[in-house]
Amino acid sequence: MIPLLLLACSPHTAPVQEPHETGVPEDTGEPRENTLRSPAEAEDLDPAEGLVRVALSAGSLRREIWDPTTGRIRVVEGYAFNGQVPGPTIRLQKGDILTVDIENELDQPTTVHWHGLSVPYEMDGVTWTNEGIPAGGSFQAVFTADEVGTFWYHPHHDSDRQVDLGLYGVVIVEDPAEPAADRELVIVLDADAEDPDSESTWEDTQTGVGSDPDLTHGAHGDAGSWLLNGLLAPTVELEVGERVRLRLLNASNSAYAWLDTTGMPVLARDQGLLAEEWLPERLLLAPGDRAELLWLPGPGGEAFQAWPYDRRGGDTQGPVQDLAVVALRGDGRAASMSFPHVFEAPTPDPGHTDVLWTFQGEEHTDTWMINGEQYPDVTIPVLAYGQEAIIEVRNLSATEHPFHLHGMSFEVLSEGGVAPQARLIEDTVNVPIHSAVRLRVLATNRGDWMAHCHILPHAHRGMMTVLRVE
Numbered sequence: 001m002i003p004l005l006l007l008a009c010s011p012h013t014a015p016v017q018e019p020h021e022t023g024v025p026e027d028t029g030e031p032r033e034n035t036l037r038s039p040a041e042a043e044d045l046d047p048a049e050g051l052v053r054v055a056l057s058a059g060s061l062r063r064e065i066w067d068p069t070t071g072r073i074r075v076v077e078g079y080a081f082n083g084q085v086p087g088p089t090i091r092l093q094k095g096d097i098l099t100v101d102i103e104n105e106l107d108q109p110t111t112v113h114w115h116g117l118s119v120p121y122e123m124d125g126v127t128w129t130n131e132g133i134p135a136g137g138s139f140q141a142v143f144t145a146d147e148v149g150t151f152w153y154h155p156h157h158d159s160d161r162q163v164d165l166g167l168y169g170v171v172i173v174e175d176p177a178e179p180a181a182d183r184e185l186v187i188v189l190d191a192d193a194e195d196p197d198s199e200s201t202w203e204d205t206q207t208g209v210g211s212d213p214d215l216t217h218g219a220h221g222d223a224g225s226w227l228l229n230g231l232l233a234p235t236v237e238l239e240v241g242e243r244v245r246l247r248l249l250n251a252s253n254s255a256y257a258w259l260d261t262t263g264m265p266v267l268a269r270d271q272g273l274l275a276e277e278w279l280p281e282r283l284l285l286a287p288g289d290r291a292e293l294l295w296l297p298g299p300g301g302e303a304f305q306a307w308p309y310d311r312r313g314g315d316t317q318g319p320v321q322d323l324a325v326v327a328l329r330g331d332g333r334a335a336s337m338s339f340p341h342v343f344e345a346p347t348p349d350p351g352h353t354d355v356l357w358t359f360q361g362e363e364h365t366d367t368w369m370i371n372g373e374q375y376p377d378v379t380i381p382v383l384a385y386g387q388e389a390i391i392e393v394r395n396l397s398a399t400e401h402p403f404h405l406h407g408m409s410f411e412v413l414s415e416g417g418v419a420p421q422a423r424l425i426e427d428t429v430n431v432p433i434h435s436a437v438r439l440r441v442l443a444t445n446r447g448d449w450m451a452h453c454h455i456l457p458h459a460h461r462g463m464m465t466v467l468r469v470e
């Protein structure tokens, strides 16, 4: 059965561009179409129920970013999956077996990592398991979608550069038992200007033509300007009274998104529905993080906004950015809808620590390490299959770091010494400055799993380690 959700959102999908098309329309000076839509979805090439087969091709793409305020255009010589940024959304039902035929049309190796999904070790897309997909090569990934939620895929080879140039896409795993909203909107956030310090080595691969200097000031995790599905300050058309399930991903390689979520209940974070309703006024999405929100458009919500954020201390100077401008139709009343939040008490912290990882480093020298070690010269903790392990991640540096573990999700036992109100399952969790998170993981997936900071330039410069399950 095709869920209502899919039918409801299909008219909103963007036209698929021909892969690797490099031509772009001439600038006519006319206002451009700048409407926010969910990324086009990957076509399921296998008609059998329970089996989904998609094709992904990593290649080059020249794309344009239009600034509706100034009318100016910035050209990005980047990368894309299937000629679109974000790449095609892969939609699955829980339990589906996914086959992905991956072609690498880049002139360099790449991989595809399935962020947040507990895939077999050989499918994890880290370079020591499949040595990367060589230029011109291919790889077939096959795994079962066991988790429900909003996940994503991206390279894990030269990732700080390849992800930033546009190689990322969303994976949605639906649970048929969940209620369908009137509409679903997938929004992938990416920073138009990442940390210039970290980009200095490859700046020449991104050409800013006629760029507005205001678009490139982003430093220290400040986004500069956020792009939504590749668009700057797009218009989002909403109907008063409709219930929109927002699926958000921060695909930026280093910028934190501090979203104004006033009146938008948070349904889920990384791994499926939350155990209770959560109504924060602001939601911090660290690089690699996802969240699902219920958007109930109505008068007063004329824009979807983000606050300025500095990963060296949170609040910072700067304007609130209109991520998207709302074009509201109708004059009905905003409807409500309830999702089946099932409260589960959090697991009590047993107090002991099996794995301690301490994040250290400084922006100054751009040196980043875990327990004083830099990947690949790391000590590997070993867990027995089936073991419950308590991991503590401490941050002794003067900047925040999102911690991400491959292969297995984890339960957050505490953040900064405070236990969550209800069971919280994540795969990416931010570790504030001079703070710690305590995590409980069940070692149910054999392999050598990367554990790293998801500020990808930090990971690239050593802030990665490995957890072995055998």
Ligand SMILES: [Cu+2]
Pocket: 368, 400, 401, 402, 453, 454, 455, 458, 459, 463
């Ligand atoms: Cu970091």
